[in-house]
Amino acid sequence: MIRRKFIKGISFLGAGSIWPHTSATSLNTSIRSDREYWISMLLKIAEPVLTTLSDDVIKQQMPVEAVQGTTEERKKVTYLEAIGRTLAGLAPWLELGPDGTTEGKLREKFIKLSISSIHNSVSPGTSSFMNFTEGAQPLVDAAFLAHALLRAPKQLWSNLDKETQTHLIAALKSTRIIKPYFSNWLLFTAIIEAALLKFHKDYDAVRIDYAIQQHEQWYKGDGVYGDGPDFHYDYYNSYVIQPMLLDIVKTINQETGGMRDLVDRFTVRAKRYAAIQERLISPEGTFPPVGRSIAYRCGAFQLLAQMALQKQLPEVLLPSQVRSALTAVIRRTMEASNTFDKNGWLTIGLCGHQPGVGEGYISTGSLYLCTVAFLPLGLPTEDVFWSGPAIDWTSKKAFSGAEFPIDKALTYSN
Template sequence: MVSGLDHRRYWLDTMLRIGEPVLNALGERKLKERLPTEFHPDRARYACLEAFGRLVCGMAPWLESEGLQGEEEKRRARYAQLVLDGIDAATDPASPDYMNFAEEGQPLVDAAFLAHALVRAPRAIAGSLSEEVKERLKTELRRTRRTVPPKCNWLLFSAMAEAALHLLGDEDYDRMRIDLALHFHMEWYKGDGMYGDGRDFHWDYYNSFVIQPMLVDLISVYRQASLAYEEMAKVIMARAERYASVLEHMIAPDGTYPFIGRSIVYRFGAFQHLAQASLQHFLEDKISPAQVRCALTSVIRRIMEAPGTLDEEGWLTPGVYGRQPNLAERYISVGSLYLCSTVFLPLGLSPDDPFWIDPDAAWTSVKITAGENMNMDFALKEL
């Protein structure tokens, strides 16, 4: 019988299988040389920071773990060093893999995912950088300020970059960018746990790719900065709990889910927010950690077992099940696809957490389709 710890081993092996080509190439300062750029070659100048920042954003809680034993701890220590070496290579102007933080537009997005990784791993990443590399990283994050974010989820990218600068000891970080992102998103709330991407509502997964995970982590860091933030945190977390339940309900018994809206080639990154709710223990009472583990394992297996999801060299290909390039928007490079790593956030939990050790449990759609007499679902009441 497969146990929750078997699931953990599968998750870890899968995350590292996805990440190894990126981190190994970067460790040799050959990421620009090896990362495939034939798909949307006009996006090649952004692809390395996309791949690195997005990958590490998902790996960060596992890298931050303490108390692991044996082989898993050896692997964690190795990959933590690879990430530190990667930041060194990415910020060294003399490096062949010096990354594009300076250009207006897209680099803000991917610097923000790297910044989010620092917020998620303040000890293992932010606190373990040498002073030289830390100063270089601060310089590169400041370069992203030349991009004026449009009034949409991009405000959160600027806010996350400033949060990382604050974490790195920059006393001149711009608190206003954080405040604007928080307050605008409060205005853009549409109801029942969902925010608009700007004033408009979009049927897609950007509430999970970006909006809710960044809102939750920003307000967690800054909630004690003012009474207004403390009140805002209560609202953000209530909405976050509801949206995590919605995501769990969307996973079908066979591990499929609705393929709707922009950026669906980020694959199981669509469930970042559900993964974060599990990591940070804010699932609603009606959703057990074990049923999330089983649901997400089903999603991950179905996608990873599709022929062509990885190419012959182990790089991700554009698509959901295998290589399906027509599903990818023009702004997507191979590097963009590494946002899928964010499904693995619960690896930051101890192996003895209920998420990993509780017996397998059916998730909501499995229970309903099996004829179980479930309680009805309820929309979130306005706070």
């Protein structure tokens, strides 16, 4: 089956430059090449989801890879996973908006694709109309969609027509019938309510307060939260907990003036966890394959990426150092053979196609959480994250015999 190519002249089946005809003089630094590589890879990931959904054929064309015996059940939820998670990572880049540059024109095309995709996801009567209420999983991916809206309010919300906005608000509200598990899932309810506050002014403050207070109780120290009452050695502090906590309290503060103290407190903790994350990246761009959901690949570093996007990295980390580290992880996890199938869809795996790492709640749509590693694309080209020289990250320095800063834990109440 051959899919339609929406962007003519751009190959999404390779990880090369998305500007194949750009002159060498206009690309005279490796720094620009890093950004081009990130954009090329992100759009390679996102393109199948957004083109099929904007064409209203995602349910006919998207494969559903899942644990044997779960495929039919996963078909009820995997399409919402795909759009919610794709947009969660793509949103900051889209929020830069269109302009006359090659990159700006690409953004314009993908903004249009995203708007059409949201319309088809939430509008009754479309072939792609999504399930927001059946089972528990829709709560998760409605939350990622809400997070995307908070990350791109101008391009993803304001560009929607009024009818689609109404349908989208109704879809988000409909998830209130789903009871979250006593874990990071509380944040899914909370970030949906934060989005309802921002875009609709009608929200349930109790759901937000409860999620925040529970995570305060679950804080273990040194920048790490438990996933529920117990500590789990996995990447959920980055997949969900810290990114959502930060953006929930920031939204509340922006919209109501409250929770200023929590913004500061959660930021201190997030800076510490970002420092830990950067040290987990080996000289080769690998990281420990511990815990569940490792099929989200480079998405394990969402928190580090978000702190770079929000210009809140810890002082020990230079922005271009983080760029170098994240580039290594993206290359390592996304370029392995068979990461994409013959039609460009992601396959289950951490480094290539490894179906065995797919838990029962993992299917094709789940895999698109890898996009959240690309959040710093929301920084403009001239930002120091992109314009600064390539710098070795901590582990690469350490294991090459170079000097590197010793690690320091948080030693106070935060």
